[in-house]
Amino acid sequence: xxxxxxxxxxxxxxxxxxxxxxxxxxxxxxxxxxxxxxxxxxxxxxxxxxxxxxxxxxxxxxxxxxxxxxxxxxxxxxxxxxxxxxxxxxxxxxxxxxxxxxxxxxxxxxxxxxxxxxxxxxxxxxxxxxxxxxxxxxxxxxxxxxxxxxxxxxxxxxxxxxxxxxxxxxxxxxxxxxxxxxxxxxxxxxxxxxxxxxxxxxxx
Numbered sequence: 011x012x013x014x015x016x017x018x019x020x021x022x023x024x025x026x027x028x029x030x031x032x033x034x035x036x037x038x039x040x041x042x043x044x045x046x047x048x049x050x051x052x053x054x055x056x057x058x059x060x061x062x063x064x065x066x067x068x069x070x071x072x073x074x075x076x077x078x079x080x081x082x083x084x085x086x087x088x089x090x091x092x093x094x095x096x097x098x099x100x101x102x103x104x105x106x107x108x109x110x111x112x113x114x115x116x117x118x119x120x121x122x123x124x125x126x127x128x129x130x131x132x133x134x135x136x137x138x139x140x141x142x143x144x145x146x147x148x149x150x151x152x153x154x155x156x157x158x159x160x161x162x163x164x165x166x167x168x169x170x171x172x173x174x175x176x177x178x179x180x181x182x183x184x185x186x187x188x189x190x191x192x193x194x195x196x197x198x199x200x201x202x203x204x205x206x207x208x209x210x211x212x213x214x
Contacts, residue, residue, distance in 0.1 A: 025064060032060040066153075073152035085149040090180050090192030107131065109198060118168040125205050129198035136183055136193060140171045141200040144191050166197050 036056045041047050050056055076088060109129040116123055120141060129143065136142055146165040173184040174193075181193040 025068075029060050029064050032063060033057070036060065070152050082149050086192055086195070087178065087180055089150050090194040094194040108201070118170075120170070121168055121200075121203055122205070125203050127200050128202040128204060130201055131198045133193075133196060133199045135181075136171050136174060136196060136199055138171055138173060141168060141203075142171060142183070143168055143197040143200070144185075145195060145197065148189075148191065148195070150195060164197060168200070 033056050036059060041050060041056060044050070044055075046053055046055055076085060080088065109131050111127045111129060113121055113123060113125050113127060118141070121127065133142075143166040146167050169185040169187060169189070171183045172186045172188075175182055175184070182190050183193055183196070184190050
């Protein structure tokens, strides 16, 4: 067995032990006072909570290590490539899915308050002139690694694309504010801005 495989095997064993300790800690410190304690074996809440915490700790540990060794620009590229690979299968399964979002804030001059946005989530391509949704914080915080995007409330901002170009191994867009953003970090492209008179508006 090579060193790479051995390291992964050791980590898997270590993660399993940490998971078990988290489960025991939950039972000892928290579960006894939880209203669901009597039904926890059916709800599987301990298992889910420990799994989520282990996953989050892994993401944050890797993220912090990369931050120590790479610039913000390099970190954006790594994040973009990571998300591109992570959501590749999901993109294929939901390639025709659309999202509707109601706008309550003055996010962009082209998007009036109290309108709604018809959005194509996680587009593979964008073009000059498109209105797109991008994360408010760049490089993306590690929490975005285990979020699906718009459906779980990733904070976003709306901007317009002024240019699309390729650099290194990643496609980028340049915004009208002169920001360069890897396209895999785009949360969605706005297909249409709907007002209250639109029939589809009443469904959101």
